[in-house]
Amino acid sequence: MKHLMMLSWVTFVYFASFVLYLLRMISGKEFWGRAASFLAWSGLAAQTLALILRWKASYDLGMGHVPLTNLFESMVFFAWAIIMIYLIVEWRTKNKSLGVFIVPLAFLAMAYASISPDINNRIEPLIPALQSNWLTTHVVTCFMGYAAFTVAFGCGLLYLLKNMGKDDTEKPSGFLGRLPSPAMLDALIYQSTALGFVFLTIGIMTGSIWAHYAWGSYWSWDPKETWSLITWLIYAIMLHARYVRGWRGKRLAVLAIIGFVCVLFTYLGVNYLPGLHSYLK
Amino acid sequence: LVFSLNRIDQQYYTGLRVVRDPGVPLVALGAALMVIGLVIIFFMSYHRFWVRMEQEGTKIRISIAGRSNRDSAVLEQQIDNLCKRIGQELKA
Numbered sequence: 001m002k003h004l005m006m007l008s009w010v011t012f013v014y015f016a017s018f019v020l021y022l023l024r025m026i027s028g029k030e031f032w033g034r035a036a037s038f039l040a041w042s043g044l045a046a047q048t049l050a051l052i053l054r055w056k057a058s059y060d061l062g063m064g065h066v067p068l069t070n071l072f073e074s075m076v077f078f079a080w081a082i083i084m085i086y087l088i089v090e091w092r093t094k095n096k097s098l099g100v101f102i103v104p105l106a107f108l109a110m111a112y113a114s115i116s117p118d119i120n121n122r123i124e125p126l127i128p129a130l131q132s133n134w135l136t137t138h139v140v141t142c143f144m145g146y147a148a149f150t151v152a153f154g155c156g157l158l159y160l161l162k163n164m165g166k167d168d169t170e171k172p173s174g175f176l177g178r179l180p181s182p183a184m185l186d187a188l189i190y191q192s193t194a195l196g197f198v199f200l201t202i203g204i205m206t207g208s209i210w211a212h213y214a215w216g217s218y219w220s221w222d223p224k225e226t227w228s229l230i231t232w233l234i235y236a237i238m239l240h241a242r243y244v245r246g247w248r249g250k251r252l253a254v255l256a257i258i259g260f261v262c263v264l265f266t267y268l269g270v271n272y273l274p275g276l277h278s279y280l281k
Numbered sequence: 282l283v284f285s286l287n288r289i290d291q292q293y294y295t296g297l298r299v300v301r302d303p304g305v306p307l308v309a310l311g312a313a314l315m316v317i318g319l320v321i322i323f324f325m326s327y328h329r330f331w332v333r334m335e336q337e338g339t340k341i342r343i344s345i346a347g348r349s350n351r352d353s354a355v356l357e358q359q360i361d362n363l364c365k366r367i368g369q370e371l372k373a
Contacts, residue, residue: 183357187355187358191355194323195323197319197323198316198319201316202316205312205315209309212300212302212308216300
């Protein structure tokens with residue numbers, strides 16, 4: 001399986017990219033930042049290619065389905081979406097310091113997908129419940145949402161870190177000084193959360209329409225549905241708190257972190273509960 | 282008294298549930314409206330700017346103000362960018 005080989009290389013490329021972002025952070029030399037971005041972009045390109053190869057391989061095996069159908073494939077797609085959204089943010093804000101916090105999350109997702117013994121990386125035939133055109137839309141929108149929330153989480157962590165450093169010294173030291181300004185982090189948390197919220201909403205909607213056709217009802221209070229609703233409500237509270245109560249900065253950063261914990265539980269935690277969404281075994 | 286099992290048959294059955302929902306187009310319409318609404322709310326906020334130039338003797342004072350229905354952090358950033366660009370233009 002050539003694409004599996006490629007994916008394990010991509011894992012190392014993301015790790016190397018993280019190390020270079022870290023070097024840039026410590027040394028302050030822009031050269032490392034450029035090298036790190038280059039590695040992240042080439043990792044993304046290689047991963048895209050690997051996903052396309054896996055897609056093609058499933059057709060060659062006579063099954064023919066998108067590579068979004070089990071835990072391994074969803075993890076790989078999750079990492080892909082994180083890097084994709086991160087690189088767009090980096091390109092738009094021209095600030096490379098977020099990479100230290102977000103690229104390792106993509107690396108962890110890739111590493112977990114390839115190392116964990118419970119995760120099966122073979123291409124298998126699609127079970128009947130998943131044979132639908134809704135599959136691609138539903139999974140892609142949900143995971144783009146998760147990835148945007150991951151970026152918001154990274155920014156939230158960074159915000160808290162930056163806030164912590166401010167109390168000790170008047171002028172932030174070299175490391176913290178190079179982080180983006182609190183105002184910018186706040187804007188990034190808000191923007192990525194809004195993006196993720198729109199994606200998650202579309203994901204839940206397509207999911208419930210699909211459920212209507214596949215299971216006969218829009219909403220059956222399956223654990224994954226319940227937890228996605230909880231996640232949705234938390235981000236809705238966060239966005240409302242910002243608009244209506246004018247919450248900024250630290251409180252939003254904390255909510256972004258709480259929201260991300262819910263995202264993780266929606267994605268991975270509910271697999272330990274019995275339910276209809278049991279494809280991720 | 283002796284009980285004996287003479288014959289055992291296996292029967293197959295399938296449970297089917299049929300749902301007819303004439304409201305599907307309405308639900309789809311509602312979903313589409315909600316997505317359009319979200320996109321309008323989150324990605325299309327209006328921004329309005331005022332630029333005022335005052336002559337104070339030989340100097341000119343330029344003040345910039347802005348208003349947005351939401352998302353004032355982005356507004357601040359845009360005003361900063363505007364200030365920077367005006368500064369660069371004036372130097373050139």
